[in-house]
Amino acid sequence: MSRWSHRSRVVASLALLGAGVSSITLGVSSLVTGQSIEETPPPNGVLSIDAFAQPDGNPLPDPDLRIDRFGARLSVFHQTGRGYQSQAEIDASGRGSEFVFIANPVIYTHITHREGITHDVYLPIDILTSASTDALDAVSTASRDNESFTLDVTTTIPDGNDTRYFLRWGAHVEEELKAGNGGLGISLDLADDNAQLILGVDAIVDIFDPVQYNGTDLGLTERLTLSANGTLSQLLSETTTLAVSVGLTGQIGHIQTPWNSVPLTDGTVRDGGRTADLFPPSRLRAAASARLAQAVPDSRTYLQAAYRLYLDDYGVVAHSAEGTVTQYLTDDFWLRGSYRFHSQGAPYFWANELPRSSALRMYRTADSDLAALDLHEVSASFRYFYDRQGQPSDRSGYVELGYTYYGRSNSLEIHMGTLGFQTAFW
Amino acid sequence: MSSRKTRFASFVVVLALALVALEGCVVVPRYARGVVSDPAMASSDGLLTRSIRKLRNSREGAAGGDGVAAGGGCGCGN
Numbered sequence: 001m002s003r004w005s006h007r008s009r010v011v012a013s014l015a016l017l018g019a020g021v022s023s024i025t026l027g028v029s030s031l032v033t034g035q036s037i038e039e040t041p042p043p044n045g046v047l048s049i050d051a052f053a054q055p056d057g058n059p060l061p062d063p064d065l066r067i068d069r070f071g072a073r074l075s076v077f078h079q080t081g082r083g084y085q086s087q088a089e090i091d092a093s094g095r096g097s098e099f100v101f102i103a104n105p106v107i108y109t110h111i112t113h114r115e116g117i118t119h120d121v122y123l124p125i126d127i128l129t130s131a132s133t134d135a136l137d138a139v140s141t142a143s144r145d146n147e148s149f150t151l152d153v154t155t156t157i158p159d160g161n162d163t164r165y166f167l168r169w170g171a172h173v174e175e176e177l178k179a180g181n182g183g184l185g186i187s188l189d190l191a192d193d194n195a196q197l198i199l200g201v202d203a204i205v206d207i208f209d210p211v212q213y214n215g216t217d218l219g220l221t222e223r224l225t226l227s228a229n230g231t232l233s234q235l236l237s238e239t240t241t242l243a244v245s246v247g248l249t250g251q252i253g254h255i256q257t258p259w260n261s262v263p264l265t266d267g268t269v270r271d272g273g274r275t276a277d278l279f280p281p282s283r284l285r286a287a288a289s290a291r292l293a294q295a296v297p298d299s300r301t302y303l304q305a306a307y308r309l310y311l312d313d314y315g316v317v318a319h320s321a322e323g324t325v326t327q328y329l330t331d332d333f334w335l336r337g338s339y340r341f342h343s344q345g346a347p348y349f350w351a352n353e354l355p356r357s358s359a360l361r362m363y364r365t366a367d368s369d370l371a372a373l374d375l376h377e378v379s380a381s382f383r384y385f386y387d388r389q390g391q392p393s394d395r396s397g398y399v400e401l402g403y404t405y406y407g408r409s410n411s412l413e414i415h416m417g418t419l420g421f422q423t424a425f426w
Numbered sequence: 427m428s429s430r431k432t433r434f435a436s437f438v439v440v441l442a443l444a445l446v447a448l449e450g451c452v453v454v455p456r457y458a459r460g461v462v463s464d465p466a467m468a469s470s471d472g473l474l475t476r477s478i479r480k481l482r483n484s485r486e487g488a489a490g491g492d493g494v495a496a497g498g499g500c501g502c503g504n
Contacts, residue, residue: 073473077481104480108473122476194453227490233469235454239461243469249490285490291469295461302466309436310488318488326466334466344488370487381474394465394472402474406481416481420473 066426068118069110069395073420077102081412083368084352085260085277087213088130094263094270094353098368098412100130112426122152126174148174152181162189168202176258177208183227198231210258212276223253239295246288255279262366263353270353277365279349285312300328310344316370318344332385340377346370368410379404387424397423 079100086096106124113119126148152170159165166185172178185200204225210218229247236242256277264273289308296303303325310318324338349363350370380403387397399421406414454462465471483489 071473073477075477075480104477106473106476122473124476124480192453193456235452235459235462237452238454238458241462241467287490293462293467293469295464295467297461302464304467304469306469312488316488318486328466336466342486342488344486347487367487369485375486379478391460391463392465393463394468396465400474404478404481406485408485412485414481414485416477418474418477422473 064114066112067109068112068426069108069422069424071108071420071422073106073108073400073418075102075104075106075416075418077104077414077416079412079414081368081408081410083410083412084263084366085257085368087261087274095411100128102129103127108422116158118156120154120156122150124150124152126150146175148172156187162193163187166200168200176211177206179204179206181205195232195234198229198233200229202227202229206253208254208258210254213259213261213274214276218258221254223251223255225249225251239297241293243291243293244289247286249285251283251285252281255281255283256365257367260365260367262351262359262364264356264359265353267355267357271356273356275354275359275364277367278363279365280314280363283312283314285310287311302326314347314349316345316347318342332388334383334385336379336381336383338377338379341374342377343374344372346372368408368412371410373409375406375408377404377406381418395424397421 077100079098079102081098082091082093082095083098084095086098088099089097104124104126106122108123109121111119111121126146128146128148130146150170150172153168155167155169157165157167164187166183166187168183168185169181171180181202181204183200183202185198188197189195190197202225204227206223206225207220208222210221212218227247227249229245231243231245233241233243256279258276260277261274262277263270264275265271287308287310289306291304291306294303295301304323306320306322308318308320308322310316310320320340320342322338322340324336326334326336328334347365347370350365350367350372352366354362354364381400382402383398383400385392385396385398389396392398400419402418402420404414404416404418406412406416461467
């Protein structure tokens with residue numbers, strides 16, 4: 001496999017991102033060739049192809065497919081930490097490095113058909129550099145350098161004024177793993193559009209090569225994930241909304257992370273050996289959440305509070321609470337801050353080390369992501385609406401800059417920076 | 427009471443509280459929904475939400491269970 005330097009790959013992806021923006025812009029411009037937007041004010045403040053006449057005076061026909069909105073965001077993650085599952089640069093405590101740097105550009109576009117069918121298309125790319133596990137890198141670079149590409153599409157089909165059907169589909173490719181997903185959903189507007197009920201089911205199939213911590217290649221294996229979800233949103237007043245969600249996810253197949261491992265002991269002290277993670281062959285997860293949003297129109301302040309409860313049959317129980325404050329400083333500029341606290345328990349088979357004599361007979365993991373932990377997440381962002389056409393909406397053009405700190409009680413820390421924009425054509 | 431029953435009871439209580447909260451709803455006419463349609467009231471925010479969700483789903487063993495893919499894609503096994 002050819003190796004680009006990390007920097008050159010980041011530059012290349014940014015160039016591709018820029019090329020994508022240029023091509024979309026050129027495509028839209030060609031729709032109105034020969035016409036000046038400034039010379040022909042759009043009706044009702046909305047840019048429409050019907051606003052432009054053909055030479056014979058008749059309006060141009062609606063295109064069968066049009067790009068309504070386009071957006072892009074670049075997020076970078078810088079992670080440090082120590083975990084017993086890692087073999088990279090093991091310290092005196094027996095924990096290896098969890099260093100990873102990820103650049104994650106995402107392109108988004110909203111496309112509409114003539115019949116009102118819409119497509120929300122996301123194209124995320126991950127470029128990852130992490131601490132190396134030497135044995136694994138003898139046969140794979142998946143733990144050290146990796147790139148992944150994802151296509152995620154939601155197609156919405158309206159059926160009357162109050163019903164919409166969703167089709168979700170996509171694919172994901174990265175070294176050692178390929179995945180495909182599909183799903184169906186329905187959205188119902190209820191009580192004169194004061195409430196909305198969304199129900200959906202999704203399936204994901206992962207096919208991957210579970211290269212072990214010591215380089216052993218077990219051949220292709222798979223994992224199936226099925227999810228069912230329901231969300232009810234309700235207007236409680238002219239300034240208050242509530243959304244309640246419940247969901248169930250079931251997984252079967254090879255669930256554990258292939259290259260993770262657990263340190264072994266001779267009964268009292270570590271003997272330098274390790275054994276691969278082993279999970280039960282299925283996992284059932286359930287979650288329920290509620291989110292309350294309150295607007296304070298006089299000060300243009302928007303408050304959100306959320307709570308989430310998570311349970312699964314591995315014995316993990318988790319609670320998350322989150323608060324968000326958004327303050328408009330001017331009509332075009334907002335400042336947003338949020339805080340989240342998350343506390344989770346460990347699966348019944350988590351251990352930071354196991355005796356060699358019994359380890360192979362039991363389910364096991366030392367993964368720090370699955371350990372009992374508390375975490376604090378703090379975010380701040382600034383958004384400038386450069387094209388809001390009246391009150392800001394999800395169709396407004398904006399640019400946004402954000403930062404998130406994510407710190408766990410078991411030493412992992414992540415700093416995430418993000419820069420994004422959206423522009424609307426229709 | 428066993429821990430399993432306690433967890434199930436917690437789940438039911440959350441659902442019950444949510445349903446009770448919905449009972450007192452009023453009907454808000456369309457012309458009065460300007461404030462709640464502001465993007466600052468939205469529960470998710472497209473691209474930004476994806477970035478945050480990616481961070482959480484790949485780093486928390488308690489991700490998923492809410493209809494969002496968990497364990498797919500990144501190979502992290504969560």
